[in-house]
Amino acid sequence: MTAAVFIGCSFIAFGPALALCVCTIAAEPLRLLFLIAGGFFWLVSLLLSSLVWFIAVQIGGSNNASVKKNLLIFGVMVSVLLQEVFRFAYYKLLKKANKGLMTISQEETLPISVRQLSYVSGLGFGIMSGVFSLVNILTDSWGPGTVGIYGDSPQYFLSSAFMTLAIVLLHIFWGIVFFDACEKKKWWALALVILSHLLVSGVTFQNPQYEGSLVPSYIIMMLMATWAFFTAGGSLRNLKLCLMCRDKDFLLANQRPR
Amino acid sequence: GRHLKGEPSGCGLLFILNFVSFSSGFCWANSVERKIYIPLNKTAPCVRLLNATHQIGCQSSMSGDTGVIHVVEKEQDLKWVLTDGPHPPYMVLLEGELFTRELMLQLKGSSRISGLAVAISKPSPAQGFSPGLKCPNDGFGVYSNNYGPQYAHCNWTVWNPLGNGLAYEDFNFPIFLLEDANETQVIKQCYQDHNLPQNGSVPEYPLCAMQLFAHMHAVTNTVTCMRRSSLQTAFSLNPEEVCDALSDYNVWSTLKPINTSSKIDPMDEVIIVATRIDSHSFFWNVAPGAESAVASFVTHLAAAEALHKVPDVQKLPRNIMFTFFQGETFDYIGSSRMVYDMQMDKFPIRLDNIHSFLELSQVALRNSSVLWVHTDPVSRRNESIQPQVMKLSLLHRGQSESLCLQSQPLPPSSFQRFLRAKQIPGVVLADHRTSFQNRYYQSMYDTAENILMKYPEGLSPEETLDYVTDTAKSLAEVATVVARALYQLAGGTGNTSAIQADPRMVSRMLYGFLIKTNNSWFQSIIKQDLKGLLGDELPQHYIAVTTLVNTTQLVQYVLANLTGTVVNFTKEECLNPEKTPNPEKEMYVYTWVQGSRDPNSTSRVPFCVQSTVHLTKAASPAFELKQWGSTEYSTWTESRWKDIRARIFLVASKELEIITLVVGIAILILSLLATYFINAKAHVLFSSPGDGGAVAY
Numbered sequence: 001m002t003a004a005v006f007i008g009c010s011f012i013a014f015g016p017a018l019a020l021c022v023c024t025i026a027a028e029p030l031r032l033l034f035l036i037a038g039g040f041f042w043l044v045s046l047l048l049s050s051l052v053w054f055i056a057v058q059i060g061g062s063n064n065a066s067v068k069k070n071l072l073i074f075g076v077m078v079s080v081l082l083q084e085v086f087r088f089a090y091y092k093l094l095k096k097a098n099k100g101l102m103t104i105s106q107e108e109t110l111p112i113s114v115r116q117l118s119y120v121s122g123l124g125f126g127i128m129s130g131v132f133s134l135v136n137i138l139t140d141s142w143g144p145g146t147v148g149i150y151g152d153s154p155q156y157f158l159s160s161a162f163m164t165l166a167i168v169l170l171h172i173f174w175g176i177v178f179f180d181a182c183e184k185k186k187w188w189a190l191a192l193v194i195l196s197h198l199l200v201s202g203v204t205f206q207n208p209q210y211e212g213s214l215v216p217s218y219i220i221m222m223l224m225a226t227w228a229f230f231t232a233g234g235s236l237r238n239l240k241l242c243l244m245c246r247d248k249d250f251l252l253a254n255q256r257p258r
Numbered sequence: 259g260r261h262l263k264g265e266p267s268g269c270g271l272l273f274i275l276n277f278v279s280f281s282s283g284f285c286w287a288n289s290v291e292r293k294i295y296i297p298l299n300k301t302a303p304c305v306r307l308l309n310a311t312h313q314i315g316c317q318s319s320m321s322g323d324t325g326v327i328h329v330v331e332k333e334q335d336l337k338w339v340l341t342d343g344p345h346p347p348y349m350v351l352l353e354g355e356l357f358t359r360e361l362m363l364q365l366k367g368s369s370r371i372s373g374l375a376v377a378i379s380k381p382s383p384a385q386g387f388s389p390g391l392k393c394p395n396d397g398f399g400v401y402s403n404n405y406g407p408q409y410a411h412c413n414w415t416v417w418n419p420l421g422n423g424l425a426y427e428d429f430n431f432p433i434f435l436l437e438d439a440n441e442t443q444v445i446k447q448c449y450q451d452h453n454l455p456q457n458g459s460v461p462e463y464p465l466c467a468m469q470l471f472a473h474m475h476a477v478t479n480t481v482t483c484m485r486r487s488s489l490q491t492a493f494s495l496n497p498e499e500v501c502d503a504l505s506d507y508n509v510w511s512t513l514k515p516i517n518t519s520s521k522i523d524p525m526d527e528v529i530i531v532a533t534r535i536d537s538h539s540f541f542w543n544v545a546p547g548a549e550s551a552v553a554s555f556v557t558h559l560a561a562a563e564a565l566h567k568v569p570d571v572q573k574l575p576r577n578i579m580f581t582f583f584q585g586e587t588f589d590y591i592g593s594s595r596m597v598y599d600m601q602m603d604k605f606p607i608r609l610d611n612i613h614s615f616l617e618l619s620q621v622a623l624r625n626s627s628v629l630w631v632h633t634d635p636v637s638r639r640n641e642s643i644q645p646q647v648m649k650l651s652l653l654h655r656g657q658s659e660s661l662c663l664q665s666q667p668l669p670p671s672s673f674q675r676f677l678r679a680k681q682i683p684g685v686v687l688a689d690h691r692t693s694f695q696n697r698y699y700q701s702m703y704d705t706a707e708n709i710l711m712k713y714p715e716g717l718s719p720e721e722t723l724d725y726v727t728d729t730a731k732s733l734a735e736v737a738t739v740v741a742r743a744l745y746q747l748a749g750g751t752g753n754t755s756a757i758q759a760d761p762r763m764v765s766r767m768l769y770g771f772l773i774k775t776n777n778s779w780f781q782s783i784i785k786q787d788l789k790g791l792l793g794d795e796l797p798q799h800y801i802a803v804t805t806l807v808n809t810t811q812l813v814q815y816v817l818a819n820l821t822g823t824v825v826n827f828t829k830e831e832c833l834n835p836e837k838t839p840n841p842e843k844e845m846y847v848y849t850w851v852q853g854s855r856d857p858n859s860t861s862r863v864p865f866c867v868q869s870t871v872h873l874t875k876a877a878s879p880a881f882e883l884k885q886w887g888s889t890e891y892s893t894w895t896e897s898r899w900k901d902i903r904a905r906i907f908l909v910a911s912k913e914l915e916i917i918t919l920v921v922g923i924a925i926l927i928l929s930l931l932a933t934y935f936i937n938a939k940a941h942v943l944f945s946s947p948g949d950g951g952a953v954a955y
Binding site: 002004005007008009010011012015016018019020022023024115136137140143144145146147148149150152154156157158161165232233234238239241242 | 288909
């Protein structure tokens with residue numbers, strides 16, 4: 001659908017991720033490292049889950065459409081579980097790495113807190129997941145044609161872009177909640193994260209009825225956003241303070257000699 | 259704590275990853291691409307051809323031309339395209355019946371057309387259709403202001419009155435031929451679903467559109483494009499040539515074998531029999547040429563076979579040379595080159611050796627079995643030529659009428675090029691008295707139906723190969739007449755009633771050259787390693803720029819099979835005849851053919867054929883002499899191109915695209931602002947009551 005749609009969809013899907021990168025990650029080399037490593041971990045999980053799906057399809061073998069769809073659902077579930085497993089693995093790795101970094105840098109405090117790590121790893125996962133979801137679709141959006149000659153919905157590009165936006169942000173929130181749950185050994189929170197991930201992936205099978213998939217995904221995203229906000233240490237009081245520009249008074253009140 | 263200023267290169271890396279994935283996505287059709295585009299596979303483009311002064315054909319933009327499809331089934335539909343339609347430019351889908359000069363000139367002048375797709379008309383248009391010129395090969399024959407000026411430029415007889423000259427016009431938009439009726443139906447269905455105005459209102463987006471890619475590299479004329487190509491080859495490490503000369507090979511064979519490495523005795527006389535083997539149409543590589551070429555050379559092949567069967571043929575006083583000229587459609591490429599080679603002493607036979615010339619022009623559509631004999635009135639005024647010509651014509655008395663009118667000029671024929679060099683007695687045999695009987699001369703409709711080849715229903719391919727049609731019988735009669743006349747011309751004194759052409763062989767050749775080349779007979783007479791030569795689609799006879807097109811090779815093998823003899827050589831001896839010394843070997847050509855399949859087994863029994871069939875280059879002397887602007891020799895070249903394809907898809911409105919762009923930019927700006935705000939207030943937002951101010955961010 002030409003360059004306008006290409007640029008528009010890229011900005012819709014990757015705009016917030018780009019903004020987050022530019023403002024929070026770009027200036028800190030350590031955060032950058034962990035972002036890229038997080039992306040790599042997500043890639044490995046995708047590789048393993050695609051291997052599982054490929055083997056299942058070869059074993060399953062038939063050309064029956066419903067069998068193929070069932071295999072796809074199975075593949076998606078396995079992929080979600082593998083992504084969460086790799087998130088856990090990344091968490092473990094980061095803990096070890098942090099300890100190592102501490103001994104090298106000879107400082108007393110951790111160079112990067114677990115909260116920041118959770119945010120950065122979530123962002124890494126999200127960007128890589130978004131790229132792999134959308135890049136194929138974006139390349140075809142550059143050409144002169146739009147989806148629809150076989151009867152598909154012409155809103156294909158837009159809804160894919162919005163879905164990718166939701167996924168990117170969801171990965172950030174899942175990362176924050178997940179790492180916090182691992183720190184504080186709150187296994188029910190872990191289970192909820194995995195469940196919501198499965199739910200969002202499952203709801204995409206409603207496509208091409210995009211209302212059926214986009215609306216639940218955005219609702220879940222809002223819920224996860226509030227949960228992650230509170231997990232990261234936010235509260236309604238802080239929010240009110242910021243919005244009413246009384247943060248300076250707050251800081252002055254809490255000023256302590258360093 | 260310490261803060262290191264890092265370079266913001268990580269986010270750049272992510273976008274590089276994006277581009278790597280993009281480039282891999284371009285390489286093959288993924289499932290999203292299959293949702294969007296329907297490729298049109300059975301199409302033929304119109305390409306650009308150039309000569310010394312002009313460019314003809316069609317051109318598209320570098321990245322294809324896109325337009326909203328509009329189906330034009332009657333003249334009134336054109337008004338929507340030219341003036342009324344609200345979504346220009348349009349891509350017109352034209353019914354074959356409407357593909358006329360008037361309509362095309364209307365489209366040519368409009369800027370609201372981005373391309374044209376012509377649906378081939380089945381059955382052929384009843385009023386005839388010929389995109390060739392009214393006066394084919396004008397200016398390159400023998401008649402000019404110095405020689406028979408009253409006959410030049412078709413002043414006396416217009417040979418192709420139905421010719422509208424479309425193939426020689428220059429269009430600046432692409433034109434494609436839709437050969438498959440199923441694909442045409444798919445396009446029409448898409449048009450009906452999306453592009454039809456509902457109750458007088460304007461059709462809404464998304465609309466069905468078509469994109470045609472046919473970008474041609476050459477411009478202006480042959481002089482320009484050959485100059486650019488030669489600069490490229492001379493100075494560039496990776497030369498990008500822009501055009502190629504049309505060239506191929508002529509096939510010739512002699513009745514009595516001659517030594518091709520030296521010239522024949524100046525006292526020896528040769529009678530040349532000639533036909534053309536190529537044709538053309540508006541579209542590239544669509545040239546069925548049934549009446550204009552195939553019927554003539556099949557008759558010629560049958561006459562050659564009949565002559566070779568005569569027992570005392572090796573003792574005839576004069577030799578006969580059977581010549582098949584390639585490229586005659588494009589200002590006599592093959593015959594002009596042969597005459598040039600004869601003049602430059604590069605050919606074993608010289609112009610002085612030629613006793614007489616007999617050419618078979620279009621012979622398949624004879625009216626009440628009448629064959630007309632055309633002669634050149636100017637050269638017949640010469641005292642030495644006239645009696646020979648009379649003799650030639652009289653030989654046909656009894657089987658056909660003779661045209662002894664003093665004033666009718668020669669139709670377009672290879673004989674004219676020989677006359678340009680030397681006045682030789684000769685005749686041209688044709689089925690037309692004045693203008694052509696062929697109403698589809700050099701068009702895509704000049705097919706087997708045009709020469710009335712009819713097969714009964716329900717025959718298998720093998721049965722169809724052997725079935726003798728009426729057309730085959732008629733052409734066999736012509737071949738018999740020609741063979742008998744040649745026998746007598748060559749000085750034969752025996753009874754000619756035994757000389758008969760075989761209608762079954764004629765029918766097999768017509769089947770092979772007009773319907774399906776991949777048949778059992780052709781398979782048995784070709785070399786073993788040439789599997790790609792025989793195809794299942796309809797055979798086309800365009801000269802092209804690659805050397806040795808299928809037609810030339812097949813004519814070579816058929817001629818070798820019909821006029822040669824089987825010799826008992828092994829494969830080694832056959833492939834390397836120079837290894838076994840034998841003075842006879844110099845005069846013959848040996849071919850190792852794969853033979854027919856045993857009925858019980860799957861293997862073939864190959865054998866060696868000894869024949870006198872040779873190939874000689876058919877490239878215009880203008881390219882040898884580097885006279886690219888020559889008016890003496892043919893200068894036709896074909897442009898080069900990279901990508902030729904067609905596809906249909908839906909296009910969305912411009913408004914939707916702009917909205918998407920604006921939403922994207924808005925989201926980007928919004929997220930930048932939000933992130934900046936949150937980042938600036940992060941120490942406040944994310945501090946829990948116990949932390950106080952000592953938060954390490």
